[in-house]
Amino acid sequence: MSSVEEQFTAYVGARRPALVRTAYLLTGNGEDADDLVQTALIKAVPKWGRIADDPEPYVRAILARESVNRWRRRRWREIASAELPEQHQPDVDVAGREALRSALATLAPRQRAVIVLRYYEDMTERQTAEALGISVGTVKSQCRDALARLRVSDLVPGVGAPH
Secondary structure, three states, X not given: OOHHHHHHHHHHHHHHHHHHHHHHHHHOOHHHHHHHHHHHXXXXXXXXXXXXXXXXXXXXXXXXXXHHHHHHHHOOOOOOOOOOOOOOOOOOOHHHHHHHHHHHHOOOHHHHHHHHHHHHOOOOHHHHHHHHOOOHHHXXXXXXXXXXXXXXXXXXXXXXXXX
């Protein structure tokens, strides 16, 4: 196995769970999250020699862009469901996860991507803008609008009206 292959394999082994969690927040669906991560990793392989020193920003950018693109391609044929399949996961804050998933589902895809990258991935406005291929001003306005929508919906505890 070549050094590039070893680096890629090590990266995937170490970061796949975190990438799947981010993808889940972007898509709201476990199967779509797995597919999104797979797509992102496939797209990262040809660039690996260039990004191997710091692949995380590049892979997260692919996740965010592909999430928006997939939503655009599939929105006309998907049917939303208010019910989630029952799954038992011990020691997991199911209510908190469901509240987060429901809140993110109310946002437009770009707003959702901005919120996930800014607050879940803890990226700066500039990093978020670079990842999504938009301006810092657009990140700020999308973030402001998304947070306002979350405050109005009152779906996420702790995201209340400003004081």
